[in-house]
Amino acid sequence: MRSQLARVIVRVVGVVAVVVIVSLCANVVGAEAAAASTAPPAVEEEVQTPRDQCGHTLTRSKGLDVSFWKKFFKHWIPFTGSARVKMQFFLFKRDFPDCGRELVTDDDEKLEQSGFDARHPTRIIIHGWMSQSKGSLNRDVKNAYLSLTRPQNRSTEAAQEAPNTESPPTVEYSDFNVIVCDWSMISSNVNYFGVADMVEDLGFLLSEFVRHLHMRAGLHYDDVYLIGHSLGAQIAGSAGKQIYPYRFNTIYALDPAGPKFREQRDDFRLDASDAHYVESIQTSTNLGFEEPVGHATFYPNYGKDQKKCYMYGCSHKRAHDYFAETITSSKGFWGTRCERQSEHVWILLENEGEFRMGGEPSVPKNGTFYVKTHAKPPYAMGRRRRVQKEPPNGQYEEQTTEA
Template sequence: SPNIVDQNPVCIALLKHIKPLSPIEQIHKVQKPFGWKASIAAADSISLLIMRTHLFALCLSMATIGIPKANGVMDDYDAEMGEFMNALPNLDDTPYGLGQRSDISTEPEEDDILASLDDEYEEAKHCVWNTCDKDLSESRGIGKFLDLPFIKKIASNLNPFGSKKLRMHFYLFKREFPECGREVDFSIERKWRHCGFNASLPTRLMIHGWMSQSRGSFNRDVKNAYLKKGEYNVIVVDWSASSANINYFSVVKLIETFGAELAQFIRNLNRQFGADFDSMYLIGHSLGAQIAGSAGKRLKPVKVNTIFALDPAGPKFRHRGTEFRIDPSDAKYVESMHTSANFGFRRPTGSATFYPNYGAYQHSCYYLGCSHIRSYQMFAESINSPLGFWGTPCIRDNGRWQCDYSQRQSIQMAGEPSIHKEGIFYVKTSSSDPFALGKQ
């Protein structure tokens, strides 16, 4: 409905900043004299048209979230969103989205800015992770529906003629700077020498999944849980420039590439800082779990201590051999948690594999993807839970469960540090946060 677009503040702001060209204008731009220059111009115009069309479709989909009430009067929530969007600067003039520089960024201007901030970099004063984190977790307005830098990544991946950024970024968090990550880049000496990594502390690396944001809830919740627990090197592995692609199957093809890059980064932690492989855990969600497995394979014969595979991605992996998916041999200990039959992997994938509520779906999950994200919500909770998640050993035979109730709730799922065990386990959880029930 045109009214949805005309009255929705998100669409108004998007159309204001995107400035899409009409199909007639695009066709007019393409009609140049024949020749190779004309072909290039046509390709560029078609590329822009495709990208802007996708963004316009995204605008329409978001508009349905905030349809005005029937009486035509916007409530306080809509008014707040409209005021926020109208205050946004033009995206063409602000390379960092909201006019502030974020350390979680893949913008080309990053190195130029950092070059003039050596002293500030040592104290991490330039970073505004905490501001972005607050925007995403607490905002009642645009933060819940629209993260502009992330949408720019989606738009970039929608452009078939655009350049692809096959690069990971690594951000270190510690108790001294819990909200302000420092980039660890071994190609630039000052970015790793002064980052504050402490080889005497245990290291936890988190790898997000498909269509996840570097500032999203997986990284935020797990990072905060570890830093509440104690002293750690917590490293956020950001590959969102490539994972922010609605074509899941294209992203799957990049898993081995990013697995190799992660493995090289882990080797550099050992070579440059003297970090012990046995002190390292990889925590991967969805496709991030498959990247963790790929990295583990490439590190052999060396192995990290533990991989936590949180509902490892199933589509395009279910029929692959173990050499192309997460496997118990990818670390000294691999623990998997399966919470979603649709997005996740159904068969056991770890030395120990846990199936909360039998793993097909989770209680009180009524929207697509809820069961999938429940895995990292439970994991983050397990790190500091006084009750814990407790599993019962079981055997799965042709889809049927046979559990040994003489050992009922005898094996702990997740937690910190990892406790090595083997087998398949059923775990009963609560339907709402906190999910841990302890031993009952």
């Protein structure tokens, strides 16, 4: 009896569904017919080339990133989420700073029409877990690089005049290839450890994309910097391993993701061997690393809790805020070489001078460095040195001086 009742219900529901669908189709057809009878003659649309199209708008939004939240909730709806690894790449240049043009691996036509120019330095930005594709990392770092560009290229003369480590960079560039790596289709999954398991696959996609630029557009690997935040830094490291025997010039690791990676061997996490030069800026110990990573490791405010950071994740995010400012600041962030004997005991080797954190171009150095910052933007404090004078108490004071 119950089975017969169930079959009746299914049939009734099926009939109702068909009626609703037919009704909707009839309404749509009727509406289209009415529109066709009253609409003016159609004007033939101009065919847009990739140069005319905006594949990815990257400006400060007044509201939420709707596209990100669609991806986020898609992981919660059964049978609609997908585990397929996907990564998109959007090119920004001085002539189109806010409207990215999509580049696709093995699509020669899109590459040719995009405006990518291998004569310009290439900077690839890789966001982290739960980051929005139009978030502040991509926007601020992209804007910072493009702010250095000028219509006429005086970079060669400026580079010869710029001191190595004694002042912030004064180099000007005719242009950059700033490429935003958007993997938010995967990163929007709330399952962090499931996402972390895909780092090697994502690193492979990134390395294959750079190979495509090398083979089809004449890109030199030594002109490439990868700038990765959190899991993006681990993806950068994986790409560096998989591009071997070639090497990227620089990897800037912005508070590289620690959970799941802290206990891993160097083969499975970001390491100094992943590029000619690897520099990390470590700003939190709960989401990042406490131990040094790469050739040079900078610890702003001892690398634990950043100033005026009261919300969870604020210190983690502060790494890319600092980095964007290292590119544009006239003062710069300057670190003192140090020895970390324990979590609470740091020996500052102030007689060894000061070393610039981040910046453009990168300046290779080795060791661990302590950096002091302001509590609010602009965070850079400039160079700091000890000035010897005789105060009333007979103690030397530490004063801050701008570069």
